[in-house]
Amino acid sequence: DLVEKVMDYFSDKNSYFTGVNITITAGPTQEALDPVRYISNHSSGKMGFALAEVAQKIGANVTLISGPVQLSTPNGVTRLNVTSALEMHQASLSGLKNCDIFIACAAVADYRAETVAEQKMKKQPGIDELTIKLVKNPDIIKDVSNHQNRPFCVAFAAETQHLEVYAKDKLKRKNVDLIAANDVAKNGQGFNSEKNALSVFSSEERFDITLADKKAVASQLLKIISQQYALKNKGFK
Amino acid sequence: DLVEKVMDYFSDKNSYFTGVNITITAGPTQEALDPVRYISNHSSGKMGFALAEVAQKIGANVTLISGPVQLSTPNGVTRLNVTSALEMHQASLSGLKNCDIFIACAAVADYRAETVAEQKMKKQPGIDELTIKLVKNPDIIKDVSNHQNRPFCVAFAAETQHLEVYAKDKLKRKNVDLIAANDVAKNGQGFNSEKNALSVFSSEERFDITLADKKAVASQLLKIISQQYALKNKGFK
Numbered sequence: 001d002l003v004e005k006v007m008d009y010f011s012d013k014n015s016y017f018t019g020v021n022i023t024i025t026a027g028p029t030q031e032a033l034d035p036v037r038y039i040s041n042h043s044s045g046k047m048g049f050a051l052a053e054v055a056q057k058i059g060a061n062v063t064l065i066s067g068p069v070q071l072s073t074p075n076g077v078t079r080l081n082v083t084s085a086l087e088m089h090q091a092s093l094s095g096l097k098n099c100d101i102f103i104a105c106a107a108v109a110d111y112r113a114e115t116v117a118e119q120k121m122k123k124q125p126g127i128d129e130l131t132i133k134l135v136k137n138p139d140i141i142k143d144v145s146n147h148q149n150r151p152f153c154v155a156f157a158a159e160t161q162h163l164e165v166y167a168k169d170k171l172k173r174k175n176v177d178l179i180a181a182n183d184v185a186k187n188g189q190g191f192n193s194e195k196n197a198l199s200v201f202s203s204e205e206r207f208d209i210t211l212a213d214k215k216a217v218a219s220q221l222l223k224i225i226s227q228q229y230a231l232k233n234k235g236f237k
Numbered sequence: 238d239l240v241e242k243v244m245d246y247f248s249d250k251n252s253y254f255t256g257v258n259i260t261i262t263a264g265p266t267q268e269a270l271d272p273v274r275y276i277s278n279h280s281s282g283k284m285g286f287a288l289a290e291v292a293q294k295i296g297a298n299v300t301l302i303s304g305p306v307q308l309s310t311p312n313g314v315t316r317l318n319v320t321s322a323l324e325m326h327q328a329s330l331s332g333l334k335n336c337d338i339f340i341a342c343a344a345v346a347d348y349r350a351e352t353v354a355e356q357k358m359k360k361q362p363g364i365d366e367l368t369i370k371l372v373k374n375p376d377i378i379k380d381v382s383n384h385q386n387r388p389f390c391v392a393f394a395a396e397t398q399h400l401e402v403y404a405k406d407k408l409k410r411k412n413v414d415l416i417a418a419n420d421v422a423k424n425g426q427g428f429n430s431e432k433n434a435l436s437v438f439s440s441e442e443r444f445d446i447t448l449a450d451k452k453a454v455a456s457q458l459l460k461i462i463s464q465q466y467a468l469k470n471k472g473f474k
Contacts, residue, residue, distance in 0.1 A: 035397055036278045036344070036421060039270070070307050107273070110360040111367050120397045120421070123347040123373070125410075130348050134367040136360070160272055160357045173362075184273060184357070 016226040017060035023099045023151070024052050025092060025106035025140070027067035029085045033132065034117035043107035045069030047156075047196055050218040051103060052077045058222065063099075065091045067106055085109050085137035092140050096149040101229060103154040104141040104176075112137050145175040152229045154178045160185040167201050178202050178228055180221060200224050253463040254297035260336045260388070261289050262329060262343035262377070264304035266322045270369065271354035280344035282306030284393075284433055287455040288340060289314045295459065300336075302328045304343055322346050322374035329377050333386040338466060340391040341378040341413075349374050382412040389466045391415045397422040404438050415439050415465055417458055437461055 026048020030038040045066060052064040053074035062077045065088055073079040082088045085108045092102070111134035145153040153176040157167045160183070167181035180198045197211040198221060209220045263285020267275040282303060289301040290311035299314045302325055310316040319325045322345045329339070348371035382390040390413040394404045397420070404418035417435045434448040435458060446457045 033276070036280075036395065037276065037346075038278065039274065039276050041273045041275065043273075109274075114366070120395070122403075128373045129351070130371040130373075132369045132371065134369065136365045136367075158273060158357065166359075 016058045016222070017055060020060045020100045020229075021063070021098050022055050022060040022101045022103065023063045023065065023092065023095055024048050024055070024103045025065045025067075025088060025108070026052070027069040027071075028107050029067045029088055029109045029137075030083050031085065031109045031112040031137075032083075032116045033113050034119065034121045036120050039109060039111075039113070039134075040068075041107045041109065043067070043069075044193075045071050045106075046194070046214050047218070048103075048105035049074060050214040051105060051222065054215060054218040054222055060101075063095060065095075065106070085112060085140070089138045089140045089143065092144055093147065096144065096147055096151065099149070099151040101154070101225065102141075102144050102151045103156075103225070104144070105156050106140075107158065108140055109137055111135060139174075141174050141176060152177050152225075152232060154180065154225055157181040158184045163199060164201070164206075167199065171201055171203065177232065178225060202228060253295045253459070254292060257297045257337045257466075258300070258335050259292050259297040259338045259340065260300045260302065260329065260332055261285050261292070261340045262302045262304075262325060262345070263289070264306040264308075265344050266304045266325055266346045266374075267320050268322065268346045268349040268374075269320075269353045270350050271356065271358045273357050276346060276348075276350070276371075277305075278344045278346065280304070280306075281430075282308050282343075283431070283451050284455070285340075285342035286311060287451040288342060288459065291452060291455040291459055297338075300332060302332075302343070322349060322377070326375045326377045326380065329381055330384065333381065333384050333388065336386070336388040338391070338462065339378075339381050339388045340393075340462070341381070342393050343377075344395060345377055346374055348372060376411075378411050378413060389414050389462075389469060391417065391462055394418040395421045400436060401438070401443075404436065408438055408440065414469065415462060439465060 027045030028041045028043040030040045032038050049071050052062050056062045056076045064077050064079045066081055080091050082091050114133045114135045141155045155174050155176045157170050157179055159166050163181050163183050167179050171179040180200045182198050194213055195211055196214050196217045198209040200207040207224050209217050264282030265278045265280040267277045269275050286308050289299045293299045293313045301314050301316045303318055317328050319328050351370040351372045378392045392411050392413045394407050394416055396403050400418050400420050404416050408416040417437045419435050432448055433451050433454045435446040437444040444461050446454050
């Protein structure tokens with residue numbers, strides 16, 4: 001029966017991802033305002049790098065597209081460094097021909113400056129206020145999930161309130177298979193923390209991963225992904 | 238005569254700064270937009286940390302007020318960590334009672350968000366543009382240089398054009414004793430680089446420090462500072 005087939009598939013845990021091409025985005029993006037200033041966010045990249053490390057260990061061919069972070073590349077992982085959301089968008093889409101699973105773990109800036117000043121902006125004496133005009137960045141995960149070479153898609157959602165409502169809404173809007181949501185307002189998890197806790201949603205199910213170090217959370221999340229990926233690939237979903 | 242007195246003062250090079258209290262600001266500041274986003278700049282803090290290390294070695298009591306950087310505290314240096322320009326401003330002014338020389342090496346954000354969102358700002362569907370309203374941060378070095386407990390003041394200027402014009406203008410506007418200017422548009426120096434080159438201006442003189450690693454540049458700059466500080470303290474300027 002169905003359950004038996006799935007269990008068989010997962011009995012050889014060391015080969016979950018053998019030969020599977022996984023692309024993972026990680027870290028923040030930096031959106032330049034001028035040659036020295038930028039807008040960014042507090043993503044450390046640790047969650048994405050933990051996912052890359054574990055995925056590689058269980059057999060996947062891992063490409064890690066990373067924004068500016070202070071982390072070394074896990075063994076056996078192919079790393080592509082990018083700075084801005086536009087660069088991350090381009091790197092993500094250009095790799096889709098050889099991508100089975102795409103995990104969007106990066107904290108991509110939603111907006112970038114409409115114009116980037118070529119010279120350092122000078123503070124103007126007497127002018128006490130300044131407005132910066134921002135324009136929307138391309139939506140990387142949405143463009144990946146609607147691409148003709150669509151891989152199995154996993155998105156992240158960092159929220160500070162209404163976790164489940166926002167996450168389920170994002171699952172639909174982004175057209176992804178799974179969404180991994182974490183409450184970054186809670187102490188000890190999320191941005192720049194060593195630990196994380198996730199609530200993972202498919203269109204039908206919810207899986208909770210309790211607070212643990214990011215590598216343990218990565219292992220659990222990859223197990224959920226591999227199960228859902230297998231079910232989908234085998235036509236069970 | 239005057240020259241002899243000055244030379245005598247500097248003959249014992251190991252005691253340039255014995256007992257002198259030096260406060261150094263270093264690194265960028267981060268100005269929050271919401272719980273996860275911020276505006277910052279590419280300052281690595283390396284120049285300020287090099288100054289702190291060298292100043293401590295030549296006898297000064299060093300307080301290092303540092304923005305968020307990935308650097309360890311030099312031996313024997315008292316470090317105060319801050320995030321925003323407002324925090325750096327407060328830390329700087331509250332230490333002036335015991336400060337003989339203040340070196341403003343940090344790349345302080347000129348502006349901060351008028352309001353910091355308490356919750357993570359959500360991207361609004363259909364809204365492709367966004368403006369952020371910024372207000373001016375307090376001018377740390379100007380408030381230090383105009384304080385009743387005014388120390389000897391050194392400011393930095395990171396420029397991408399018109400180096401000397403901007404630097405000399407800043408020297409006057411900020412009411413400082415010395416300004417150390419570097420051209421961050423040049424390759425291999427300045428922000429996040431291991432090396433630096435400086436043009437140092439007093440109201441009457443110019444000193445050029447050629448491209449070298451930041452610790453060597455710090456040594457040369459501290460020599461200039463100690464000479465100018467001594468001249469001023471002994472009533473020669």
